[in-house]
Each structure stands twice: as structure tokens, then as C-alpha cells.
Amino acid sequence: MKSEFPLLDLCHFNEHTQVIVSRFGVFLKKFKKTTFPRRHDFYHMVLFTEGSGKFSIDYQTYSIKPFQFYFMAPGQIHDWHFEGNIDGYIINFPAQFFQSFLLNANYLDQFYFFNGNVQDCIIQVPEELRWTVVELIEKAILETLGDNKFKNDTVRVLLLLLFMEISNLDGRNRLSFVEPNKNALRQNFEKLIDENYLSLRLPKQYAELLHITPNHLNKLCNEMVGISAGDLIRNRIILEAKRLLINLKLTVTEIAYKLNFEDSSYFCKLFKKQTGMTPNAFRKHHNLHIH
Incomplete structure (x- = not known):
């Protein structure tokens, strides 16, 4: 059966890239006409650093708060409605972005926030971790804009460090590491x-x-x-x-x-x-x- 929502791939935003890491305000201005609600066939993350409004994932709606991180797996439906000035960061990448880099093709499955369960998708970043999170994302942005021969690998490493920092906030991920079967x-x-x-x-x-x-x-x-x-x-x-x-x-x-x-x-x-x-x-x- 045909879905009633557009299923977007990464080429919709940039046909020449394997990953998008951007400040949210820049991304919004460039793709403000994108249809909502929508789905992606790639991983999609949004970190809000300022602003308010509503964000919904698979029909569950949440109030936007500063330093709230939304992690979405491929196929999930999402929508947003902003109030006032909004800013933060956005990260998009397909599943194969890490599969070609890591021996374990399912490595991302170890992070609970990528499991597709909405209650695990939204994480409030505590104050003591905010500087670290922003620094990792800013470094990834600079790499995507540069011409470093290894820039995609550098972005992969920076994002993995980001995921590990976020995952360490909650013990739910530990079961996946110790019991992979x-x-x-x-x-x-x-x-x-x-x-x-x-x-x-x-x-x-x-x-x-x-x-x-x-x-x-x-x-x-x-x-x-x-x-x-x-x-x-x-x-x-x-x-x-x-x-x-x-x-x-x-x-x-x-x-x-x-x-x-x-x-x-x-x-x-x-x-x-x-x-x-x-x-x-x-x-x-x-x-x-x-x-």
C-alpha cells in the first residue's frame, strides 16, 4: 500500500553528500518549503538550543525545549511547529554511512535512541554535557565544509563520539553492549x-x-x-x-x-x-x- 506521506531520501536535500551536519537556522532557510508531515529513509537528528513550539514523532507531540535532542530512525513520521526564533543543529545520514566504516554493520543498533521507540527518541542534554555536544557538532560542521581528504571519516568519528556521550546519560544502552545476541x-x-x-x-x-x-x-x-x-x-x-x-x-x-x-x-x-x-x-x- 502507498504511504500518504512523502518518503524523502538524502538527495532531496543534497545529491552530492553522504551526510548533512548543519546549524538549524541555516538548514531551515534553505529547505523551508519541504513538505510536512514527512518521513525519511535516513537517520535524522535535531538538537534545539533555543526557541519553543511543538515537535511530533509518529503522532506523539512534545513541547520543544532548549537543548532537547530528537533522534529519528528511518521511516518515522515527524512534524514541527515553531514559536519565535528557533535554532540548534540538524544531522542527517543514511544507514550505510557507518556500515562501510565499521566492521559491525549493525553498530548503531546498540544506541537505544535509534530503536524507533518514541519514548527513547527524545533526550534532554544536561548542562554539564552541553559544551561537549556543541563542540563535537561544530567540529563536524567544519569538516563537512572543508576539503580534507578524510573528512567523511572524521565526521563519522565525531558523530560516534557524540552518540557515545549521549548514550552514557542512560544505562538502557548497556544491555545491548553486554548481550548482543x-x-x-x-x-x-x-x-x-x-x-x-x-x-x-x-x-x-x-x-x-x-x-x-x-x-x-x-x-x-x-x-x-x-x-x-x-x-x-x-x-x-x-x-x-x-x-x-x-x-x-x-x-x-x-x-x-x-x-x-x-x-x-x-x-x-x-x-x-x-x-x-x-x-x-x-x-x-x-x-x-x-x-
């Missing part, structure tokens, strides 16, 4: 959900594909993500439902069928249970917000 298993489960959520709805079906027991899968999800395997599956279905509900040409019944529900009333009950509102209420609220 568990992390890989969780990632494989989430990839399988993305590929099969229209047809496979039960944890035991995914457990079979992963060659583990349903109990093992559920324990893993609760330990690493904080919710059950069933909730991870249901959350992915509901996220796709939200994306479809923005399209006013589709009825709720048609959306239910697109998501492989035989009974639209069951779809409505599940949606309300997971979100606290009916599909029509969600549609009305978010379309009013967008338009």
Missing part, C-alpha cells in the same frame, strides 16, 4: 513485524520464525523494550492505521480491510484500546492539526 533477536523480531504485520498477528507465529518459544520472545520484549511481544505487534498495526487515517478518501471500513481485519468493528475496538480514541476521533483531531 538478545539485541539481534529483538531487531530481527521487529523487522519480521514490519514485513508481516498484515498477515501474522500472534507472538507464537513470530516465535516460530525466530526458532524460539513464545515465552522466550515475550520475556525478551519485556526485558529490552518494556512491553509484551503482542503489544509490539499491535503497536505496528496501529501505527499503520494512523498513517492511513490521514487519507480522508478512505473510509474506516476500507482501512480495516486494508489492514486485514475481517470485521471493522473489531478494528475500531482495538484502535480505541491502544490509543484511547476512536479512528474517527483520531482522524478529526489530526487533520484539523495538519490543515
